[in-house]
Amino acid sequence: MGVVSLHALFPSILSSFASGRMMGNQPVFFDKEEQHIVRQIIDVLLPATATPSASEAGVHFFLDEVFEHCLTVLQKRQIKEGLAEVKKISGQQTVNEKYVRLMDDRAYAKDEQFAWFKILKQYTLIGYFTSMEGTTRAGDYQKMPERYVGETEIDEHTTGHSKTFLKFYF
């Protein structure tokens, strides 16, 4: 029995560890409802395909941690207010995929009211593509390329190099 439950636990331990959080920690930036909403939004942004979804890569844990520490006071407020608005509109329902796309349209049409969504999306991309899953499965992780080769031939199935020089320009 012990063996079985350990096996059952193992994937989630890995995933929590990979996202930099210990198991059993409560969210620090989001409340439970917010985290639930965020989890749905990020999976609309980055659903499971041949590669894992955003939540499977633990991106909601990453967002909770990084928003708490790395956002400015203004950005934090924008995120909180934005999520409150989504909560009001969705009620107890799951977040509508169409609504996520609408928010994306508005954010990239420079609608100030949806500026928060752009922040959420940008950090979701960081959280996903720099996670263990994203780095090793959604990209070609060349940890030790050995030599630089200036020209290689690729086709439409070739994945891009995983980003290792991590500096982000928003």
Place this chain on the structure above:
Amino acid sequence: MTTFSISGKGKKQHTFDAIVIGSGITGGLAARELTQGGLKVLLLERGPMVEHIKDYKYEHTDPWRLPHRNMVPQAELADYEIQKNLYLFAQDSKDFFVKDSEHLYIQEKPFHWFRGYQLGGRSLLWAKHCYRFNEQDFEANQKEGIGIDWPVRYADIAPWYDYVEKYIGVSGNRDGLPQIPDGSFLKPFDMNIMDKHLRKRIKERFPERDLVIGRVAILTENHNGRQHCRARNLCHRGCVFGAPYTSNGVAIPDAARTGNLTIRPFSIVESLLYDSKKRKVAGVSVIDAETKETTEYFSRVIFLNASTLASTQILLQSKNRDFPTGLANSSGVLGHYLMDHHGSMGAMGGYSGYKNSYYHGERPASVYIPRFVNLQKQEKDYLRGFAFENYTSRSDWTRGFHERGTGADWKDNLTKPGDWFVYFEGYGEMLPYFDNHVSLDEHQKDQWGLPLLRISMSYKENEYKMRKDMQKTAIEMLEASGMDWITPFDHNAPPGSVIHEMGTARMGNDPRTSVLNKWNQAHDISNLFVTDGAFMTSSACQNPGLTYMAFTARACDYAIKAMKKGAI
């Protein structure tokens, strides 16, 4: 590497043949040259030890294990008000930057002073581009009546460029261009297809413009016991292979192996001790950065390599009865004629062709367009010229930051290499101006009781005119290359931002108008040498590190010979 911390007060234990102040790109090399010349050397560093390999905390860290995925939390950013503006500044590099909150200076005018106070200094972070200055660069001041003439010519320095290139290992191509004379190179890094495309299109349209592979102090072949680059492009984290040249990985271990080197970290030089009877420097007074205790060390010769502004600051702090405005300042020009390169401007573009071409690894070097204006004749409404560093890559998933999109197709598209991205950034020569200067504040002091440095620097008409042309030429070259889109940029970065600050203790033939002679030796004090960027008489537009090192090796050779002859 052996480190000795000297605590005894006996003068004998505190006496060396030479003291080198600063362990960065020139101080490390000076320590190596002087110890190999048989001198017992004390190397002073104001920050902590950074031991090669052992202290490279993040070298092998996977992205997902970097704290905050390499972003620096807001609470910590507050300590790095200036340093945080640098492209390299992140979790994996921040230990190699100073906290601005602890190391204060005064910006009379906006000036970004990027600093790394640790063993190896900024040699841990430099971009490693190495281009020789050319004949014209050493003659321009004299021909144009700007500033003062250099006391040397290219032919004087050429053998020392050879010497340093062979030692540090510079990869590059022998391009045969007079603007950047060829040297002793290891094989060049590969160009990618976009580099080749740009090179061809630019040359077709502008025959006087050449795009070449960057010449960088990064090994493409094993060299002097160091190993070739593994193409990670993470030099700033430290490199177990010793592929990029750093003081920590190369010069300091070499110096230590002679048995002649003593390193004292946490040593802030308060002043140089001056013997007014002998008209020589006798030693240094050092404040321990941690205990704040003061100690004195003595030597026959002193090499000042604390970095351009810090070296001048030490000379200003060392004023005495004989030199009331700063040590070795009988000319009155100490602190003046501060230069940097001006950059942070150019243009970028995108190209949707060459979809089936990629590259393996990440190249830690850009390509380069050497200066192409005002070469044969004065043709522009400004003097001198500029060069470009050009970055080319397939865009990565961060393109998703800036585009509308959600869902499976968008996501899968982001996992593929995107369009080619091209970035041209200009680096312009800055003329020497008397009123671009540093001085000591009369009232405000740092936590060690030392006066704060006041920096007053601005670009003038020549720089502004050149910048217009820099941007124009960047755009026209991208247009000639058929980019799908082109966006010019000017980050309006203040002086200091290129981190090529130089001048303030310039060399010259005339002791009345310069601080140093042609051997980097103070006109006023024969056993004092300054071989970091402070000695520069003009800036050219090439990255200056190689030139600093060539002059350093040459000055060390001169000093050793002079000491043997008893002339110092």
